[in-house]
Amino acid sequence: MTNLRIRAVEAGDLIPVDLPAPRPDVDGARWRRTRVAVADGQIVGIASVALSAATDSYFCEVEVVPGHRRRGIGTQLYAAVHRLTDPRFPVLARAMDSFPLRRRFAEALGCSVVTRCPAPWIDPPTPAAESWATGQQAPAGYRTTVIGDRPLAIVKDAWASSFAWVHRAFGAVHIDRIPQMWDQYSKGVDPAASAVAVDRNQTIVAFSLVSPDAWDGRTFIVAETAHPDQAHGTQVLGATVATSVTVLARRGTRRVQLEGHTTDRHTPDVMRSLPAVGSDPMDILRLEPPPAVSRGGCR
Structure with missing residues (x-):
């Protein structure tokens, strides 16, 4: 996609209702970073990666507004936040049946199942x-x-x-x-x-x-x-x-x-x-x- 820019969240950013509200960057044991994708001056995607509070692992979430999906934006967002992590630690994600897009996105990136929760x-x-x-x-x-x-x-x-x-x-x-x-x-x-x-x-x-x-x-x-x-x-x-x-x-x-x-x-x-x-x-x-x-x- 042309005119796409990945950057940190800035004061005054207008986040579309289709995306989760960004959480602030944090250092230390609860380390977290958030990045947004901007196309033609509008935010069209958001990604965050956070260090688990008690394990050496990260949890990542990526969301793209519906009208801009399947254009590689999510992949670029994931690459941007992944570069900020410690390569020694795994990057994890949650995939629920009620959100099938998350699983399909993870499969496109390449993934393996760590543990399951049947959640009846x-x-x-x-x-x-x-x-x-x-x-x-x-x-x-x-x-x-x-x-x-x-x-x-x-x-x-x-x-x-x-x-x-x-x-x-x-x-x-x-x-x-x-x-x-x-x-x-x-x-x-x-x-x-x-x-x-x-x-x-x-x-x-x-x-x-x-x-x-x-x-x-x-x-x-x-x-x-x-x-x-x-x-x-x-x-x-x-x-x-x-x-x-x-x-x-x-x-x-x-x-x-x-x-x-x-x-x-x-x-x-x-x-x-x-x-x-x-x-x-x-x-x-x-x-x-x-x-x-x-x-x-x-x-």
């Missing part, structure tokens, strides 16, 4: 969901409770333990940064609907963290076991999620999405057991550096 939905105040929740019983020696009944510091430690091993596939994990991530993430967690499972020693072994109206009108439940080799992990995790679902059913909450990476081997079994009402699967993809292009799609 459950409709708590329905007979099918109630029957499912009733059938999820904690095994002997375990019980579930909402996190509002537990010291928050203990919940934080369990979440940090899980985060460390679940995210190793993304890049080297900085254990010291995880508590700061919890401090930010937990602000959106509902303690009256979120649940944990504890063993005989009162150690938290699984959690189900509820974020109401997290995105697109959906309530998210992030569910994992605290350790990858947790005994009775699938049964314990199912009972924990069921505790949250029961609370949400009493509230009449609809459109609940279960989040969880398949790197936790217990998560897929719990997700497959849910009554089928839809899903929005998401892959975390590792993008190839430009100008490499994979013709075979994601592996």
Whole structure:
């Protein structure tokens, strides 16, 4: 495309409604850079790349206004932000089924699947969901409770333990940064609907963290076991999620999405057991550096 320029965001830039609002550049542990594509004096695309707060990896997002797609603008934006990254660290992207353009763009760049999230939905105040929740019983020696009944510091430690091993596939994990991530993430967690499972020693072994109206009108439940080799992990995790679902059913909450990476081997079994009402699967993809292009799609 002629007259295309890639540059940093400037004061007074008019961002089209089709594009996300740009976030400011940041240095340090939360490093982030944003670039825009300008054609004939108008912004037609935007890209950002941000260093993950606790892993040596980046997450990249590229958006182009509908009328200017399939002209190479997105590829040029990606190349511009990729040049700003540390070449030792992978650049990752999220691709959901509800946004098929993201996957097609990633496949054009060349990509591989790092981890999957089936992201099934459950409709708590329905007979099918109630029957499912009733059938999820904690095994002997375990019980579930909402996190509002537990010291928050203990919940934080369990979440940090899980985060460390679940995210190793993304890049080297900085254990010291995880508590700061919890401090930010937990602000959106509902303690009256979120649940944990504890063993005989009162150690938290699984959690189900509820974020109401997290995105697109959906309530998210992030569910994992605290350790990858947790005994009775699938049964314990199912009972924990069921505790949250029961609370949400009493509230009449609809459109609940279960989040969880398949790197936790217990998560897929719990997700497959849910009554089928839809899903929005998401892959975390590792993008190839430009100008490499994979013709075979994601592996």
